[in-house]
Amino acid sequence: LFALYVSIVYNAAIATSNTDIIVNSVIVLFVMDVDEWIFSTLEAINDNWTSHSSASDDEMKDKIASQQEELRNLREIVDRMQESQAQMDQIASQQEELRKLCEIVEKMQELHASAHSENVVSGCASDMNAQQLETEHVYR
DSSP: OHHHHHHHHHHHHHOOSHHHHHHHHHHHHHHHHHHHHHHHHHHHHOHHHHHHHHHHHHHHHHHHHHHHHHHHHHHHHHHHHHHHHHHHHHHHHHHHHHHHHHHHHHHHHHHHHHHHHHHHHHHHHHHHHHHHHHHHHHHO
16 A cells, blocks of 8 residues: 555656656566565564564554553543542532531620620619619618
8 A cells, every 4th residue: 555655656756758657666666576575584584573563563452452441540540539629629618618607606606695694684683673672662
């Protein structure tokens, strides 16, 4: 496929006639043939020099699979962290509401205490007035 693409691009750029197209195509095919011969020679001399070309696909697939698994794991961690952050935000808002409620309760207790003390004072004053009236009534 790559050779076909190179041949088309090369011929479109250089060829000016049909004969030039044929000559250029033969040259490209010859160069590709020489490349195959060199690869076969290297493979015959030492198989380790060329073994990576076929094994690299499998290795790449394994790397891609492991990276995809790692990516899934990282996404799960991020999702859990986002859930934790949402829970922490919810706890913070509940704590703020609780603080406000505590302030309201304290104010209510203060109002109740001041109202109770006013009632006690006014109750005492009315008791004292009643006793004075009785005392005056008795002495008269």
